[in-house]
Amino acid sequence: MVTTGAAQGFAVLAAALRAGGATAIGFEEPGSYGVRGHLESHGLRLVPVPVDGDGIDVAALDRSGTPAVFVTPAHQFPTGVVLAPGRRAALVEWARRTGGLIVEDDYDAEFRYDRDPVGCLQGIAPDEVAYIGSVSKALAPALRLGWLAVPGKWRDAVAERKAWADLGGPVLEQLAFAELLASGGYDRHLRRARLEHRRRRDALVTALRRHLPGLRISGVAAGLHLVVELPEGVDDEAVAGRARAAGLGPLPLSRMRLSGGGPPGLVLGYAANAPGELETAVARLGTLVTSPREAV
Ligand SMILES: Cc1ncc(COP(=O)(O)O)c(C=O)c1O
Structure with a gap:
C-alpha cells in the first residue's frame, strides 16, 4: 500500500490492530518519541521493552504479553543499534509462536557508512512482519510518500482503514517517484x-x-x-x-x-x-x- 509517509502506516496499522481487539503494543525503550505519539493517538497503550547492545530484548517482549511490537531493526531509533542475528531469529520465533505482529519501521535503511547493509526482517518473515518505509529520509519529508507491506491476514483490515482515512493518496508524486525509480535516478x-x-x-x-x-x-x-x-x-x-x-x-x-x-x-x-x-x-x-x- 502506498501511504502518505510512514506516519500514515503507523496510523492505519494502529487502527487495524485496535479493530482486531488489540489495546497494547510493545515499544522499544528507548524509542522514537514521534512514533510513540502516533501510536498512542490512535488508541494503543505502549508497553516499554528494553533495548540493549543487541537490540530489543525479545524475552522481555514475550513476558509482556503484548500482541504486537514496534521495532527499528536496521538502525534502532535513537540508539543506532542493529538487531543482532540471534535476536532477529528470536523475534520471528516469538511472532510465529504467539501470532504476534512485528511492525518494522525501516526508516533510514538507505544510509549506512561503515558496515554492510542489513536485510529487512520482512524479507525473512513476510507472514509475521508489517513493513513500513518512506522517502522522507532519502528525498524529502514534505513529499509525504511512503509504503506499507502487511501479511495477507492483515490486508483487508489495513485497506479498510486506509479507505476511511483518505480513499487514496495523491498520484502525481507516486508517478514521478515511479519514474525516478525506473530511470535509475533514485x-x-x-x-x-x-x-x-x-x-x-x-x-x-x-x-x-x-x-x-x-x-x-x-x-x-x-x-x-x-x-x-x-x-x-x-x-x-x-x-x-x-x-x-x-x-x-x-x-x-x-x-x-x-x-x-x-x-x-x-x-x-x-x-x-x-x-x-x-x-x-x-x-x-x-x-x-x-x-x-x-x-x-
Ligand atoms: C523512527 C521514525 N520513523 C518514521 C517517522 C515518520 O516518517 P514519515 O515522514 O515518513 O511519516 C518518524 C517521525 O515521526 C520517526 O521518528
Missing part, C-alpha cells in the same frame, strides 16, 4: 546522498570530539543522527531547552524513554546541515553543556 541520488551524509556525520563526530571531549558517542555507523551521552546528573531536557533557545535543535534522550532511567544524552541529527554549520553548532552546544550560565 539509486544515483542515494549514492550521492550517502557520500554527503557521511561527510556530515564525520564533521559532527570531529566537532563533538573537539568541543565535548570524553563524551560517549553512539549510533554513528548508519542513519542520519547520532547520540551523545551527557555526564551523569545533567538534565538533558534543560540542556535541549537552552540549545533550542540558542537556535539549535537537539532532542533530549530522556524524552525517548517511557519509564525513565538510563543516562542523559542528546540525539543530534546531521542530515540538514553542511559540515561548517555543524562545527559552529557543536561549538555553541559545547558551551551550553559545560558552562551553561555564561552561555545563556
Whole structure:
C-alpha cells in the first residue's frame, strides 16, 4: 500500500490492530518519541521493552504479553543499534509462536557508512512482519510518500482503514517517484546522498570530539543522527531547552524513554546541515553543556 509517509502506516496499522481487539503494543525503550505519539493517538497503550547492545530484548517482549511490537531493526531509533542475528531469529520465533505482529519501521535503511547493509526482517518473515518505509529520509519529508507491506491476514483490515482515512493518496508524486525509480535516478541520488551524509556525520563526530571531549558517542555507523551521552546528573531536557533557545535543535534522550532511567544524552541529527554549520553548532552546544550560565 502506498501511504502518505510512514506516519500514515503507523496510523492505519494502529487502527487495524485496535479493530482486531488489540489495546497494547510493545515499544522499544528507548524509542522514537514521534512514533510513540502516533501510536498512542490512535488508541494503543505502549508497553516499554528494553533495548540493549543487541537490540530489543525479545524475552522481555514475550513476558509482556503484548500482541504486537514496534521495532527499528536496521538502525534502532535513537540508539543506532542493529538487531543482532540471534535476536532477529528470536523475534520471528516469538511472532510465529504467539501470532504476534512485528511492525518494522525501516526508516533510514538507505544510509549506512561503515558496515554492510542489513536485510529487512520482512524479507525473512513476510507472514509475521508489517513493513513500513518512506522517502522522507532519502528525498524529502514534505513529499509525504511512503509504503506499507502487511501479511495477507492483515490486508483487508489495513485497506479498510486506509479507505476511511483518505480513499487514496495523491498520484502525481507516486508517478514521478515511479519514474525516478525506473530511470535509475533514485539509486544515483542515494549514492550521492550517502557520500554527503557521511561527510556530515564525520564533521559532527570531529566537532563533538573537539568541543565535548570524553563524551560517549553512539549510533554513528548508519542513519542520519547520532547520540551523545551527557555526564551523569545533567538534565538533558534543560540542556535541549537552552540549545533550542540558542537556535539549535537537539532532542533530549530522556524524552525517548517511557519509564525513565538510563543516562542523559542528546540525539543530534546531521542530515540538514553542511559540515561548517555543524562545527559552529557543536561549538555553541559545547558551551551550553559545560558552562551553561555564561552561555545563556
Ligand atoms: C523512527 C521514525 N520513523 C518514521 C517517522 C515518520 O516518517 P514519515 O515522514 O515518513 O511519516 C518518524 C517521525 O515521526 C520517526 O521518528
